[in-house]
Amino acid sequence: MCQDTGTAVFIVELGQDCHITGGTLTDAINEGVRKGYGEGYLRSSIVHDPLNRKNTSDNTPAIIHLHLVEGDELTIRMTAKGGGAENMSDLRMLKPSDGIEGIKKYILDVVRVAGPNACPPLVVGIGIGGNFERCAYLAKKSLFRPIGIHHSDPEIAALEKELISEINRLGIGPQGMGGTTTALDVKIEVEACHIAALPVAVNLNCHASRHQEITI
Structure with a gap:
């Protein structure tokens, strides 16, 4: 509660x-x-x-x-x-040469720095591509996807699964008390971007992952 x-x-x-x-x-x-x-x-x-x-x-x-x-x-x-997890979220304009390894390192650093302050276990929303503001939106949008539903692109889905394993190996655990459940899921959304840019945003969501949807 x-x-x-x-x-x-x-x-x-x-x-x-x-x-x-x-x-x-x-x-x-x-x-x-x-x-x-x-x-x-x-x-x-x-x-x-x-x-x-x-x-x-x-x-x-x-x-x-x-x-x-x-x-x-x-x-x-x-x-x-929630505001607590939002406060621990982050965005960085990486260099294209940083590549996937640079992206993974940055994401793990954000979760590590957040520690208990984002109220884990987390749902980690990640936006890759677009531009400065679009990247942040992609990270937010990813959080609307239900837990357990991975990206339709197999390569992106594999990266989601790899990241959740690495995040859970950080040992932060529920409420920062230690353990192997630091994140419940990792969600990634990607979009085209400029040849000179590699925007990455990490939008953390606490364990209270509250969503609703209606179509009229």
Whole structure:
């Protein structure tokens, strides 16, 4: 049990033939967050301004990633992303010459430095490619994939399995108490990138991996 009610993060796929009436989709999502967190008596965890730290008191605004897709359906995926693990996440612009070994070393370093502070056992989300902001999104997106479901590309899936074994050999264990279960799973999403770049982002998720999805 954890007091952190997280940041409401949404990945939304809006069919180009789906029409929203009576207001904006963003407003509707935020109203759902406001109502859900309120009726659930969940802690108010969002501040309006990161400088003055005034609480919004209703966990809005949500972070919404909106994608236009074919069809007439609306798919909404939501996660309540905990702040402790988010604080221990990281992004680095590696050199292409660092290669896969450099990527693995960086990921292991991030988990090692996080230690108990990200509330393991973890789900480790990794974004490789894109650019600075896209790489971070890929890492976040990977966390929406259910535990135990590996990447469709066999090479990426093999890297996921290799990394979870290496992470669990770090010996951090649940809540940093030691053991062989530091991570429950590793998720990787990849995307095209510039010839001079190798962006890698590591988005850590605590053991409270909370997700929901609906298609309308």
